[in-house]
Every structure is written in structure tokens, then in C-alpha cells.
Amino acid sequence: MKFLTASLRMVMGIIEIKNLVKRFGKVIAVDNASASFGKGISIITGPNGAGKSTLLRCIDGLYKPNSGKVQVDGADPYMDESSRRTMSLLTDNYALYDNLTVMQNLEFFGRLYKIPRQEITRRATRLLRSLDAAQFSEAKVYTLSRGTKQKVAFCRALLCNPRILLLDEPTAFLDPKASTEVRKLIEGMASEGRTIIFVTQKVDEIPRFNARLIFLKNGRIVKDTTTYAFYRSMANGAIVEVRLASPIGGKVASSTPGFIRGNSPNPTSISVKIHSYRDINRAVAHLLKSGAYIVGIDYTESVVEKFS
Amino acid sequence: MNVGNSFAIAVKDMREVFTSISIAGPMLGVPLFFALFLPLLTFYVSEHAAPALASKIFSIALPVAISSSKSLNSASFMGFFSIYVLGPIFLTMPILTASVIAADSFIGEKERKTAEALFSTPVKNSELLLGKIMASLIPTILLTLGVFALYGVITNLLSYSSFGVYLLPTVPWLLLLFISPFLAVVTIGVVVIVSSHVRGTKEAQQISTLLVLPILILPFASITGFAMLTTRLLLYIALFLAIADIAVVYISVKTFNKESII
Numbered sequence: 001m002k003f004l005t006a007s008l009r010m011v012m013g014i015i016e017i018k019n020l021v022k023r024f025g026k027v028i029a030v031d032n033a034s035a036s037f038g039k040g041i042s043i044i045t046g047p048n049g050a051g052k053s054t055l056l057r058c059i060d061g062l063y064k065p066n067s068g069k070v071q072v073d074g075a076d077p078y079m080d081e082s083s084r085r086t087m088s089l090l091t092d093n094y095a096l097y098d099n100l101t102v103m104q105n106l107e108f109f110g111r112l113y114k115i116p117r118q119e120i121t122r123r124a125t126r127l128l129r130s131l132d133a134a135q136f137s138e139a140k141v142y143t144l145s146r147g148t149k150q151k152v153a154f155c156r157a158l159l160c161n162p163r164i165l166l167l168d169e170p171t172a173f174l175d176p177k178a179s180t181e182v183r184k185l186i187e188g189m190a191s192e193g194r195t196i197i198f199v200t201q202k203v204d205e206i207p208r209f210n211a212r213l214i215f216l217k218n219g220r221i222v223k224d225t226t227t228y229a230f231y232r233s234m235a236n237g238a239i240v241e242v243r244l245a246s247p248i249g250g251k252v253a254s255s256t257p258g259f260i261r262g263n264s265p266n267p268t269s270i271s272v273k274i275h276s277y278r279d280i281n282r283a284v285a286h287l288l289k290s291g292a293y294i295v296g297i298d299y300t301e302s303v304v305e306k307f308s
Numbered sequence: 309m310n311v312g313n314s315f316a317i318a319v320k321d322m323r324e325v326f327t328s329i330s331i332a333g334p335m336l337g338v339p340l341f342f343a344l345f346l347p348l349l350t351f352y353v354s355e356h357a358a359p360a361l362a363s364k365i366f367s368i369a370l371p372v373a374i375s376s377s378k379s380l381n382s383a384s385f386m387g388f389f390s391i392y393v394l395g396p397i398f399l400t401m402p403i404l405t406a407s408v409i410a411a412d413s414f415i416g417e418k419e420r421k422t423a424e425a426l427f428s429t430p431v432k433n434s435e436l437l438l439g440k441i442m443a444s445l446i447p448t449i450l451l452t453l454g455v456f457a458l459y460g461v462i463t464n465l466l467s468y469s470s471f472g473v474y475l476l477p478t479v480p481w482l483l484l485l486f487i488s489p490f491l492a493v494v495t496i497g498v499v500v501i502v503s504s505h506v507r508g509t510k511e512a513q514q515i516s517t518l519l520v521l522p523i524l525i526l527p528f529a530s531i532t533g534f535a536m537l538t539t540r541l542l543l544y545i546a547l548f549l550a551i552a553d554i555a556v557v558y559i560s561v562k563t564f565n566k567e568s569i570i
Contacts, residue, residue, distance in 0.1 A: 060428050084430040095425035099327045111316040112429040
């Protein structure tokens with residue numbers, strides 16, 4: 001029987017959403033969404049008000065669906081709080097108790113997961129160290145910067161060693177170094193076979209992962225793809241921004257294949273229209289040949305256009 | 309149900325309340341001021357205006373033989389005022405204290421957006437409710453006990469030093485103390501019920517503090533002789549409040565909707 005259940009889960013996925021509808025008054029936040037999530041990273045993205053955070057909260061059992069169902073390991077997370085023993089949510093605000101110290105916050109949440117006190121301290125110290133926040137363990141939360149609070153909130157989410165991790169904008173307010181650390185932690189956890197659902201609006205974050213990618217719009221799942229497939233499809237007709245280390249001549253810029261515009265007569269950034277990744281290589285080859293140094297290629301504008 | 313989870317929530321909430329000066333300051337300061345200032349005021353009035361006042365009040369309120377002795381009149385007046393007039397005023401304390409803590413405990417989580425993190429743990433609704441009720445009830449009871457004790461000690465010191473008698477405790481006085489937790493539970497229940505419908509702690513406090521209105525009738529009822537706080541009446545009040553507690557707690561458990569607090 002156990003074998004059958006395990007096999008069924010492998011086929012069905014760890015998280016199953018079927019025809020999920022969640023309304024707030026007349027507003028439909030999630031509209032007939034169906035999806036299945038297994039091990040690895042799934043990124044959910046979309047414009048403001050698309051229903052990303054609501055979907056995450058329905059999975060965590062914080063919201064009761066108006067219709068349809070959510071199942072985590074075969075259980076309804078809204079009715080069965082035990083499904084949250086191995087599932088953790090990082091909310092889009094830091095959600096820490098301001099008048100308590102960092103360690104008191106972590107101890108409190110650890111106790112609710114029935115983690116022994118010594119083990120809480122051990123795990124909390126390790127997690128805080130990994131995000132360079134151990135020095136704040138005895139500081140009251142209200143004294144911390146927004147970024148440090150986010151790091152502590154991330155530590156809280158990982159404290160219970162979750163098998164399913166739901167992350168709502170985990171790198172919001174973090175500096176580049178901390179963002180990189182968080183991404184490393186997420187990738188490391190995914191490689192251990194955990195299920196990670198990651199909501200983000202930071203379009204520059206998406207291509208950093210080799211992951212499943214779901215687009216939500218007006219509460220509906222409009223695209224279910226992968227990050228690499230999406231960027232491949234996006235390449236057709238997209239406008240990319242090539243950022244340069246120093247200004248280049250106007251002629252060099254305008255002769256770049258697909259050139260549309262530069263940010264000045266002697267630009268440090270040019271917009272190039274592409275139809276495939278090959279076109280990027282052509283543009284880059286032309287610029288390199290002309291002595292330019294490229295510091296980055298930005299797809300953001302195109303992704304934003306796809307969002308709206 | 310895991311009581312350990314409820315206890316952890318209660319400890320966390322109490323820690324939060326008592327480390328916030330803006331919440332703990334008025335919550336502790338006002339009762340302490342009452343406990344220190346009101347016996348002094350009562351004593352002063354008893355010493356200087358009691359004979360005249362006592363003859364007026366007692367002729368209506370108490371079938372007490374008015375003695376010609378000034379000190380006995382003053383002592384009787386102080387006893388009457390301390391128990392029947394100020395006693396009910398002290399009953400507003402468990403309501404006010406419980407409403408402040410309960411509002412902060414339930415709706416404060418919504419205001420500070422910490423509810424999501426708390427509700428995303430495997431804590432059951434029953435554990436959560438019990439923890440929050442404990443967080444509001446324990447400090448309220450301790451504070452009420454402390455204030456009643458302080459008030460009693462000061463009143464006795466003053467009455468003994470001037471009139472040679474200890475005025476407190478009396479049975480009605482102890483019954484007033486006995487009633488306090490029942491009032492606190494009703495208040496907490498009301499806060500839980502309104503928590504789904506209000507946006508902030510202030511709204512919840514304002515609604516729950518309406519419960520002090522019936523209490524404030526009691527001193528006037530005693531002064532005018534309409535209803536004396538006899539042992540029997542106080543026992544009836546305790547019984548009524550116990551039933552109200554069961555009803556309010558039942559409704560609060562049934563109507564508690566964590567989704568509306570997120």
C-alpha cells in the first residue's frame with residue numbers, strides 16, 4: 001500500500017491543484033488554476049495582482065479555496081495542519097515579531113515545529129551565518145534593516161528543514177551578495193530533492209534558474225514552461241539591451257546587426273532587435289570586433305512586455 | 309491538542325506586550341495609579357466630609373445605624389465607599405487590561421502582518437486560540453490580583469491608622485475579585501469575535517471596552533440604594549458571567565476565521 005501511495009505521488013506530484021478558484025469579494029484572485037508540482041524549483045511569475053501570492057497561500061492552507069482543491073501529499077492543507085510540518089512559507093513581508101530578538105523569533109517558530117531547543121539554536125546559528133546575519137542574533141528585529149529582516153525571515157522559513165518550500169519574493173530587499181547566497185541555498189535544496197515554489201516579479205531573477213516557469217495573469221495560468229524554453233521563445237522579435245563598459249562610436253553602434261537605438265550619440269548601452277539567440281551572438285561579435293567591452297545583456301524589457 | 313504550542317504562543321505574546329512601553333505603560337500605569345490614589349482620596353473624603361455624606365448616603369443605601377461617633381461614621385463611610393463604589397470601578401480593570409492584550413494578541417498579528425508566518429506553522433486553531441486566550445488572561449488576572457491587594461493594603465493601613473479598624477477584605481470585596489476573571493474571559497471572547505470584522509487593534513479595543521458600561525452602573529446603584537452589592541447579587545452576577553463566558557467562548561471558537569486575520 002505504501003509503495004502504491006508513493007508511486008501515485010510520483011505520478012501525481014507532491015502538490016496538486018485542481019480547478020482552484022479563490023475570490024475576495026468580487027475580485028477573483030485565482031481563476032480555475034490547475035497544476036501539479038513535484039521535486040525541484042518552480043517559478044511563478046506574472047504582473048501585479050496576477051494571483052501569485054494568493055496561489056502560494058492556498059497551497060500553504062492559509063486560504064480556503066472557493067472551489068476546486070489543493071492537495072499536499074494527498075491532504076488538504078487548509079483542513080489538515082499536519083501538512084505544514086514539512087512545508088514552510090516565506091511571506092512577501094518579513095513577518096517577524098519586532099519587539100523580540102532575532103533568536104527569540106527563531107526559537108518561537110522552532111518550538112511550533114517541535115524542534116528541541118538546542119537543535120533550534122544550532123540550526124538558527126548555522127542559517128544566520130550562511131546569510132552573514134549571525135551578528136544580529138541578539139538584536140531586536142525593529143532595529144534591523146529591511147534586508148537583514150528578510151535574511152532572518154528566510155532563516156525562519158528554513159528552520160524546520162522543509163521538504164516543501166514556498167517562497168514569496170525571497171530576494172526582495174537583499175543586496176546582490178545576499179541574493180546570490182539565497183539563490184545558492186535554493187538551488188542546493190532543490191538538488192536535495194525538495195519541492196520549491198518560488199514567486200517572483202524580478203524578471204532578471206528568472207533566467208538565473210534552470211527551472212519550471214509558470215505565468216499567471218488575472219488569476220489564470222497562461223503559460224507553463226521552463227526558464228530556458230521561455231527565453232528561447234522570447235528571443236523571436238525581442239529587444240535586448242547590450243550594456244557596454246565604455247562609450248562606443250555612433251557608427252559602430254548603428255552598424256550593429258539589429259540596432260534600434262543607443263542611450264546617447266556615443267552610447268554605453270544599445271537596444272538590439274533579435275529573432276533568435278544567434279542574432280545576439282552576431283551583435284556581440286560585431287561589438288567585440290569593434291573593440292567594445294560588453295558588461296551585460298539585459299532581456300528585462302522583453303520579459304516585461306510578455307507580462308503585460 | 310498540544311498545550312506546549314499554546315504555551316509558546318502565550319509566552320511570545322506576553323513578551324511582546326510587556327516589552328512594548330506604549331502598550332505595557334498605560335496598561336500597568338493606570339491600575340497602579342488607581343490602586344494608590346483612590347484609597348488616599350477615599351481616606352481624605354472619609355476624614356473630612358464623611359459624617360455629613362454618610363448620613364445622606366446611608367439613610368438611602370444601608371440600613372446602618374448612624375452613630376454619633378465621628379470616627380465610626382468615617383470608618384463606615386470609607387468601608388462603604390471602598391467596597392460598593394470603588395469596587396465596581398476596579399472591575400473595569402480586567403476588562404480594560406484584557407481588551408488591550410487580546411486586541412494586540414489577535415488583531416496586532418494582522419496589523420503587523422505576522423499572522424501569515426504564524427498560521428503557516430503546523431499549529432492547530434485550538435492551540436492558537438488557547439495560547440492567545442492564555443496570553444490575555446494570565447496577565448489580566450495577575451494584574452487584577454496585584455491591584456486589589458495593593459488597594460486593600462493601603463486602605464487597611466489608612467483605616468487602621470486613623471480609625472483603628474481593618475476594612476478589607478469583606479465577602480463582597482472577595483466576590484468582586486472572584487468575578488474579575490469571568491469579566492476578562494468575556495472581554496477576550498468579544499475581541500476574538502470582532503477580530504474577523506475589524507481592521508485595527510483600536511477598533512477592537514473600543515468595541516470590547518463597551519463592556520465597562522454595565523459595570524459603571526453598579527456604583528450608582530449602590531449610592532442611590534437601587535441595588536446593593538450583596539453576596540447574593542454578586543453570586544448571581546458571577547453565575548451570569550460564567551454562562552456568558554461559555555457562550556462567548558463557544559461563539560468565538562466557532563467564528564474564529566484565521567483567513568480574515570491575514
